[in-house]
Amino acid sequence: MPSMYSTIYVDDIREIKEENPFESMMSRFDRAAQLLDLDPDLYAVLRVPNRELKVYIPTRMDSGRIQVFEGFRVQHNFARGPAKGGIRYAPDVNLDEVRALAAWMTWKCAVVNVPFGGAKGGIICDPQQMSVGELERMTRRYAAELLDFIGPEKDVPAPDMNTNEQTMAWIMDTYSMHARHTVTAVVTGKPIDLGGSSGRREATGRGILFVINEAIKRFKMTPAETRVVVQGSGNVGGIGARLLHEAGYTVVAISDIHGGIYNPAGINIPEALDYLRTTRSFEGYEGVDFVNNQELLELECDVLVPAATENQINSQNADKIKCKVLAEGANGPTTAAADEVLHKKGIFVIPDILANAGGVTVSYFEWVQDRMGYFWREDVVNERLQDKMVASFNDLCRYADAHSVDTRTAAYMLAIDRVAYDTRMRGIYA
Ligand code: NAD
Numbered sequence: 181m182p183s184m185y186s187t188i189y190v191d192d193i194r195e196i197k198e199e200n201p202f203e204s205m206m207s208r209f210d211r212a213a214q215l216l217d218l219d220p221d222l223y224a225v226l227r228v229p230n231r232e233l234k235v236y237i238p239t240r241m242d243s244g245r246i247q248v249f250e251g252f253r254v255q256h257n258f259a260r261g262p263a264k265g266g267i268r269y270a271p272d273v274n275l276d277e278v279r280a281l282a283a284w285m286t287w288k289c290a291v292v293n294v295p296f297g298g299a300k301g302g303i304i305c306d307p308q309q310m311s312v313g314e315l316e317r318m319t320r321r322y323a324a325e326l327l328d329f330i331g332p333e334k335d336v337p338a339p340d341m342n343t344n345e346q347t348m349a350w351i352m353d354t355y356s357m358h359a360r361h362t363v364t365a366v367v368t369g370k371p372i373d374l375g376g377s378s379g380r381r382e383a384t385g386r387g388i389l390f391v392i393n394e395a396i397k398r399f400k401m402t403p404a405e406t407r408v409v410v411q412g413s414g415n416v417g418g419i420g421a422r423l424l425h426e427a428g429y430t431v432v433a434i435s436d437i438h439g440g441i442y443n444p445a446g447i448n449i450p451e452a453l454d455y456l457r458t459t460r461s462f463e464g465y466e467g468v469d470f471v472n473n474q475e476l477l478e479l480e481c482d483v484l485v486p487a488a489t490e491n492q493i494n495s496q497n498a499d500k501i502k503c504k505v506l507a508e509g510a511n512g513p514t515t516a517a518a519d520e521v522l523h524k525k526g527i528f529v530i531p532d533i534l535a536n537a538g539g540v541t542v543s544y545f546e547w548v549q550d551r552m553g554y555f556w557r558e559d560v561v562n563e564r565l566q567d568k569m570v571a572s573f574n575d576l577c578r579y580a581d582a583h584s585v586d587t588r589t590a591a592y593m594l595a596i597d598r599v600a601y602d603t604r605m606r607g608i609y610a
């Protein structure tokens with residue numbers, strides 16, 4: 181192996197800390213770079229972020245005292261356009277995680293061929309323990325610290341874990357107050373009345389449906405005879421499961437953080453989700469068996485959709501996964517150490533950077549609509565999303581066949597290839 185790749189790449193990736201998302205991402209990046217025989221200069225540029233900002237955010241709490249929160253924004257790459265990526269609020273968010281997620285955004289945007297680079301942000305805080313007023317003041321001060329670095333042409337944040345439409349509206353307003361005019365395109369995932377896009381809320385789940393529709397054709401299966409297991413019932417898992425159910429799939433299991441329900445004959449998903457909404461748990465739901473999240477992942481099924489959180493499929497359970505198709509709704513649900521096992525089992529993986537890219541694709545549509553000041557009907561948004569997801573799925577499969585690699589490796593190779601090409605054409609300003 182050429183020495184330039186030796187910084188992080190190790191032959192046996194089980195030697196790296198399996199659950200570290202940055203190392204997981206880098207090991208896949210290095211493998212793809214090696215297979216592409218990537219030029220060493222491009223390799224050196226693409227394996228690091230463009231910029232990492234760390235900000236301290238004084239916030240007046242309801243008690244009247246000031247609390248200083250620590251926040252990040254990592255801008256990984258701008259070669260193909262403004263950086264794009266969510267902002268998460270969590271007590272355990274850290275720079276390594278944000279760095280990995282920022283790079284993932286670069287590769288995700290390149291896989292679906294939208295003209296964005298990648299970024300991600302985070303604030304170390306416990307939003308469940310904060311009032312709405314405290315969250316608003318913290319968000320506005322964070323946005324004020326980022327004023328010089330974000331903008332429709334620079335970096336366009338979006339919601340992520342524990343942030344939502346309201347958070348985006350506060351950031352948009354703070355940015356606009358300083359710009360002295362309303363700048364809707366500075367963030368995506370806004371309320372529809374404030375320049376948001378129809379179909380954005382369902383976009384990630386809908387994107388998953390579109391790629392699963394394509395994947396089952398490879399197995400000559402119809403939706404009705406396809407049994408699906410979904411982990412997670414939030415924005416991605418819940419909406420994805422509902423759309424799959426509406427499209428005629430047999431969803432046999434679904435879970436939330438506390439555990440899941442299973443019925444091999446299929447679950448009435450809208451009813452089960454209504455039950456979850458009212459009782460805040462699947463417990464007590466009738467006509468099903470109860471499984472924990474580990475058992476759920478190991479159920480017999482045709483399509484498994486991990487749509488909850490990272491590292492769910494790992495070296496401990498990869499050999500027990502029984503699906504034909506793994507459609508990764510969450511970011512990083514499979515560790516790098518599990519890749520090889522899944523590949524050997526012949527499982528067809530729709531990697532996260534394609535499977536869950538419906539969200540960023542409709543974010544791109546939102547940004548386009550904001551800049552035009554002209555908004556599309558929801559059926560137009562959905563049709564354009566379908567075009568993008570299907571074309572990207574087919575590009576990926578062709579690429580994997582042409583290079584005789586698995587789909588995960590192909591996704592990274594395709595993305596790196598696109599970003600590297602654009603970087604080479606622009607030239608490195610060095
Ligand atoms: P969410 O908070 O709406 O839902 C998460 C779901 O997962 C909930 O049902 C929760 O109970 C469950 N869950 C959380 N931790 C769990 C655990 N340890 N074990 C089992 N279940 C658990 O979040 P979301 O927006 O649906 O995001 C889910 C994943 O998809 C995340 O990895 C996120 O980064 C990724 N993602 C989201 C979007 C989007 O548009 N929302 C886009 C791309 C990727």
